Amino acid sequence: MIYPQNFEQKIGFDQIRQLLKGKCLSTLGEERTEEMAFSDDYNEINRRLEQVTEFIRIIQEEDEFPDQYFFDVRPSLKRIRVEGMYMDEQELFDLRRSLETIRDIVRFLQQTDEDDETSGENSPYPALHELAGDIMVFPQLITRINNILDKFGKIKDNASAELLRIRRELSATTSSISRSLNSILRSAQSEGYVDKDVTPTMRDGRLVIPVAPGMKRKIRGIVHDESATGKTVFIEPAEVVEANNRIRELEGEERREIIRILTEFSSIVRPQVPALLGSYEFLAEIDFIRAKALFSIDIKACKPSFENRQVVDWMEAIHPLLQMSLAKHNKKVVPLDIELTPKQRILLISGPNAGGKSVCLKTVGLLQYMLQCGLPVSMHERSHAGIFSHIFIDIGDEQSIEDDLSTYSSHLTNMKNMMKYCNGQSLILIDEFGGGTEPQIGGAIAEAVLKRFNARETFGVITTHYQNLKHFAEEHEGVVNGAMLYDRHEMRALFQLQIGNPGSSFAVEIARKIGLPEEVIADASEIVGSEYIQSDKYLQDIVRDKRYWETKRQNIRKREKHMEDTIARYEREIEELERSRKEILRKAKEDAERLLQESNAKIENTIRTIKEAQAEKERTRLARQELVDFRQQVEEIEKAAMEEKIARKMEKLREKQERKKDKKAKQQNAPAAQPVVPKVLPIEVGMHVRIKGQTSVGQVLEINGKNAVVMFGLMKTNVKTERLERTEAPKQSALQTKTTFVSSATQEQMYEKKLNFKQDIDVRGMRGDEAIQAVTYFIDDAILVGMSRVRILHGTGTGILRTLIRQYLSTAPGVAHFQDEHVQFGGAGITVVDLK
Structure with missing residues (x-):
């Protein structure tokens, strides 16, 4: 049980949830992140923690974990459960790639140190091995999809015999139209009806010829469109009208055949949809576990010694959100050491305002909640953590106009619910216990409530300023005082928790630091009485002395070590x-x-x-x-x-x-020696040099400020002078007759690469970033082998892929010019690139 309903918001767990969603690869993992909930089942929590711990090792130690394609195709699978529905090409492409990812993940997790793959005992990741144990991987389904789609996700020509016939006829008809159109165009150009530089173009999916309006009657055909300025009309010659109509018919037949292929495949998939959905639930779980592992690495979290009992024995615990916030300003969090035992179940923390009491309380609440949600926590791995059935929190101002609740009323409502449901397996977290009303009665009610909590043997962390509660902790077993330390001399909080003694509020000291008039401070001291001032001073002295002896003890420990x-x-x-x-x-x-x-x-x-x-x-x-x-x-x-x-x-x-x-003693006693800085000789023209850390020797041709032009063999390059160092001229052997910087093996590889290089690349069906990467490598290889012209097949479609590629080509240094291919050979669907 978690109380109140906005518990996650109060401790900051809603921010943790959003950070986890940002680590997910797909909506599969994001849904699991939203569903993540508090659990009090020890075995379930331990299993989740083991899975995340093993995945942290995979991220840190393995390079081959398959996490490329996490696609959520569950909506598509659920849709095709209706008879007659089918998955389109993109959905089928995502299905294939995600099924391959599931197969590869299962294969990775089921590997063992020995040949026996039936048991996870020999697996390096036993918890994840168990998770992947019964997952189906559908190799036959992947093979069927491979018979339908090519590597770019497009329907193959040989997906069916009918589709192959249609596409062959479509290609032949297109070629015939192109020949006829070019013949008509050449004739019109020779007659002077059309300009010499005019080429056929596409309008509404039909090949047409641009003609001046005054010449449109010279060419027999159909006017399809005109330019925005009205200076050009686009005519489809009568000779190719029928052929264009045939192309339209063939395109319709092609689309119907593709739908038939996809519908037939969907019918095969339909009976396997429930099993497929189960495999995608596994993929969702892997995405979720991966996100938790990445987040754990970011906050340096670990799995502490997790025990099936109520215990809090934490060392160097850190609030992860506070750590991330302070890291942006190059600051560090002061770690928290805290211990709650059956004899000291309730920790009563006192100390100055802004001293870290609330942060301490929120740290306990957030880390315990994270742990029981299956997340590793940011503390030392030697810490001991337990499990609680209920976590209650009362922090902040809960006053509500609608519910007619004041601040104090809301606190009392929370106290009532806590007393009603808390027991020996509960953890209560209360900030400013008893605050919000008149101090005397507020402190009395708080003490009475604290007595009930202690009687029910509940665990808790409570912050307060009330003296009567501090005395209660000293006099009753099960409750222990704790103090947030404060440096009285420097007047600053140390944000360190010390268990065993109550803390002073340092109200008088803080008032003096702020600049409150001394007579006001003296008047206030007289009002509360000398006894209170003296007791507060004794508390400060106790804390000071304890800090002093703790420092001594730590120094002795260091010396012993x-x-x-x-x-x-x-x-x-x-x-x-x-x-x-x-x-x-x-x-x-x-x-x-x-x-x-x-x-x-x-x-x-x-x-x-x-x-x-x-x-x-x-x-x-x-x-x-x-x-x-x-x-x-x-x-x-x-x-x-x-x-x-x-x-x-x-x-x-x-x-x-x-x-x-003797040397060690001199180093300890003598002042630090000044480092000897070697004299660096300047780089001059004609000097033989080499780049620091490399062996190739070159000669300086000229120096321009901090840059030098150096000839390395047959290659001239600009290098920063600070990266160069003097060296001797290379020795020429008597048998050396030829100087080269390219080995014969490299020359043979380049020659073979040039022989096997293809001047065309097909990026149809690729995503934008995939296409740009493929074109980048293609252009680099073309320049390397000395090609002067290459072709990029991107198709027409919506034109987005064509625009992205041309934007890249306009910035590529090795590209001299690019344009559409001749309409006969593909027109706007192909870009021809001339290289420098």
Whole structure:
């Protein structure tokens, strides 16, 4: 239960809803955003939060999620449920693309880490995998649409045999008319009836010849129209009238055949409409989840530890709307730490006006409501959040002339409803508790109401200035005081909540800061009595002392953390020294072993020599003894060398560690050293330079202020001098006979691209932005391969596509001229472009 009805408006959730709608890709997601509602079902809320959390990972980690075509074709599908109704070409085109998107999304979400796709346990996104589990994707329907529509959404010629015959006859008839008309035009031009530069044009869908009014009787035919000035009439020669009539007939047959194809297809789709609508509900849910994920990323939201009980243990909680508002002015929100437990269920916040009490209350209300609507919230991920069955709020002025309610009456009405429905699973949020009437009775009624709230074990956040309520919180378990901190010396609010002690209103201090006369302040202090002033002063001192010791505690924490980091660093250095010592010993042992093996080889060679010389036994014994002595000497030498080497290595490591410590100490104690700015030599004409960060070397031809003209190979370019740096002239090898900046592989690719380049592009059926992008790439490729003329087929239609393309061509630097194609080859439906 949510109370009152304008709860969302009071806490700002209506703005959150509008921001979410702006993140949606279609009306599918916008409808889900409007339907989003508060829930007290723990499993449902947890499922929604998991879905959004997984989608945040998809946005941040994946590049291939299919979110291109989110079209709402549900109205079209519902319409064709009536027998005889059909979807037009555009609706069919949107159906195909959106079905492909649904198919790709389901395929993406059903991927698993192993081959088993039947279970979501191995899926990287288990909640979304479950959501996509039973969704139908209609591959056969997509194939049928592909047989009817081309890639631009137009009916294919071979969609049916009859349509193919009609379009072929239509093309042949059009060509015949064009030939006849051009023959008549040439004859009229030779007779002088028509100017030499006149070309056939279209009027009311029929090919006609522009003729001066005085010559209109020279050409036999039908006058269809005249120009606005009356200086030109448009005549359809009698020879082509029948052919034009045939074209009209064929166009009608073409349209009827297209309608028949679409009607037949709609009959196939009709039985599958319920299943299709179910798939589009899935698409709507994905659009909605995606919008929530994008919004969560914007406000740096997360899913806290969500528990199926009543708990508020939040760290670094931030009001998202306030954060977005302050970010525009490069300011930051002071995070809120708040805790409500079964022993401290109701938090009574006091403190100065404009100190952040209402913001604190609205933050609690908005974040809890967002959480139970399935939205991640802007707080630390180690926070603990629970679930409440009812949320009540009383904030602002609710006086109403129509309902005969004063401000205080509206507050009492809200209190009555809260006491009637609240329980241990409720969260109440009350601003300026007991305000709006005479303070003494208002405070008494507020205390009595607070007693009922506490007896019902409800949870809540309440702001107040009443002293009796502060005393009530100190004396009753379940209610705890809290204060919004205020810097008494700088006279400014700190917007920090501190739980445990009540806060002072700082009324006297604020009055002095504003400039109220001192005698007025003294008179007011005398009226309330010294006891009140002293108690308020004690509260201020308590808050000040608590802030002081809290600051001390934080500093001690920082120092302890610094000590722990230092100890850990020293331990790592000792481990590194130990590893280095072991590595030195290992290498020394290997060197000694290798030397001993060489000595053994020498001994064996000596023995073999003695045997071959058949020497005397005594001499052999002496030779062996000499070799044994030699081996012992080698071992002693190697042992001594190894120990000396280890000692040197250890000494070097110790010196290195001492240097590091001395350097760090000097850096901490010495003032910051001034950076050495290298002297930059000026760039001059004739100098060899290169662009910073690149390797190509060029030569400066001229300098114009801060710009330089540089020749890189065969290419001359303007570059800012600050982007250039001096370098040596490139060395020419003896075998180098030709300088080029284009590799042979690139030349072969360009040659192949030129061979395969088509001089025509068809953008019919595309949307405006798609057509402009396609034409842009087409013109760039044409200039790249050196084409002098290309053609753009955009059709006539309403003329919007033609106008957009020509607006672009008029601004394209590589375009020299453009005009309509000759009427025989398409006329105004094709633009011919001459390139520079």
